[in-house]
Amino acid sequence: MESSELSVSLWRGAREGRYETYRVPRHESQTVLDVVTFVQRHIDPTLSYRFACRVGVCGSCAMTINGRPRWTCRTHVAKVAGSGHLEIGPLENMPVIKDLATDMAEFFEKWQRAKGVFSPSQTRQDPIAQIRPDSPARIAADAAIECINCGVCYAGCDTVRWNADYLGPAALTRAWTLLNDERDDGDVARLQAISESGGCHSCHSHQSCQELCPQALNPTGAIAGLKRRSAAAYLKGEIS
Amino acid sequence: MSARHIKHRSSGLWLAAMIHRLSGLALAIFLPFHFLVLGLAIHGGAGLDGFLRWTDQPLVKLAEGGLVFLLSVHLLGGLRVLVIENFPWHDGQKQLATVAAAISVVVAVIFLARVF
């Protein structure tokens, strides 16, 4: 028999602050996002948090729940509130704007720095490129492409925490997908970008990113691929 | 805002990576002493023999067992990294990591059994 109330502690403040505890009604089939929303609408309208689609496709609602970064809209309370208590804080490794909302500017800036941007090799005047979906490169790209930039992997990465320069699993995974995209011709510049200080060689294969990714992506594997490609390019003299 | 009880750090693979780093650091600190001891032999065996007699104590033997464990676990952890970085991905790595730790313990225990 589940109790009809849930005790939930939410981070209030910015870099300095404290956890404040609220009591919310507990329902069957309740997500953590439902709980946060209830607090903001019925208890404390000054609570700041971020969400959009509520159904796990936009990547906006990620927060730290009982010590682990997750999508709040896809986390059932029953799964995480075993002891009847929830502690919810903003994502780690990012500056806190207010309460549960973080500043993701650096996360996206590192995306650019990793050259996680498509560099076209052709124009609209050229015929459409014929890409075989079963080519090894396309299979590798497809396995890594479903990232929705939620920041969970970045928040869970110790190397991001220890090394301010580290580009992080998401940015590096996107670089990997583009390296495997036959239509893209920015390989050399991209391999140089992910070999700079804070590039793929800073990854120690803790595999927290792979463990945490709600899309079941494997950034550790993608980064291993980057290491192989950059080493080969270095030995061939293509990058320095 | 500090990182409070980050749960995914209890993952076996994260632990494997951490043990790999810490064992490497411990071995790096140990090595200069190891070399200095061996260097005692430069003037013949007497200096080294004196040191070796000192190592006959149980506590030292225990420490040596610890060093053998550190060396084994660092080797196996390193092999984990080399495999991840150079071979196709395999699930079931968690089990391999646990087996690697177990093998290291076994090796260290066998060493201790023989020196005591």
Next chain:
Amino acid sequence: MNVRLYIWQRATATLMAPLVLGHIAVIFYATRQGLTAADILARTQGSVLWASYYGIFVAAVSIHAAIGVRNILSEWSPLPDHGAGLFALLFGAALALLGFYAVAAVVLV
């Protein structure tokens, strides 16, 4: 530089994997009964094999440990990158010096 350090780190690791296995075997064999200096020196003195095996081992471990220490310092200590690099370089040089001295100590007659 990162790629270069990465390659050296992985290459020395790969080289040392069999050397470490051999070393563990040597440790087990040597300690099968009480270890004395005479036991060691009887085998190592004048041996080109011992000199080569452990000479290569010392060179590899000096490079490998230095790069590893550099990573730990730059991630876990307040030292800036070039400070960590300098410390690691000195550490690696010290290891190599002490290591080659130790090899000479047991190999030279």
